[in-house]
Amino acid sequence: MAYDPADPLAVSVEFVCGNGMHTTWTMGRDLVAEGLTSRCPVGLGDVRVWQYGEGGLRIRLHSDEGSADLLAEIEDVADFLSRTYQLVPEGSELDGxxxxxxxxxxxxxxxxxxxxxxxxxxxxxxxxxx
Incomplete structure (x- = not known):
């Protein structure tokens, strides 16, 4: 996952596809944060986020070309989000x-x-x- 304080409301994930092509998905930082504590999918449209199992996080991406489920450890994603909030605190994203x-x-x-x-x-x- 990546975070750019110049785009403070979003986080992005870059993937290398089987054909060597790169693709980047951008989603709301608040969506990922909400998904950390939800047992049901949160989000509308192409990105859904929710807990799975013990300590897991599932991010489901959907496009016209297909779907992908990403699995991560909640602790790792929570640590990542914590670092983004140190850079741009929650609620101050639109300051200025x-x-x-x-x-x-x-x-x-x-x-x-x-x-x-x-x-x-x-x-x-x-x-x-x-």
Whole structure:
């Protein structure tokens, strides 16, 4: 597992497939933490996490190409998560995140193929360029 404080809400796992190709799955750090204490699968969509057996953790990954079950020791994953929380404490992941700036940047982005986000020719009368 890997953690990047620049993406504080996520952890990722990289795999080397049988054909030598690498693939990386990214999932919520909180999802993995919740799965550490749940006997039932937690998560929606392509990633589910839950305890199995004595001291085990199961992470089920699903995609159009197939599914994979990853098995790990709860203690190892808990230690990993503990180190991530030392880097970025729980609840502080979005400190310094400026949602207004993100929205400004999204709205200032040049539309694709000369069209406004509403689908009309850019700049449209309702959403003209700034």
């Amino acid at each position: 995140f400026d949602v207004d700036e993100v929205i400004r940047l999204l709205l200032a982005t040049t539309p694709v193929q000369g069209r406004c986000w509403c689908g009309r020719e850019y700049p449209c009368l309702d959403h003209g360029a700034e």
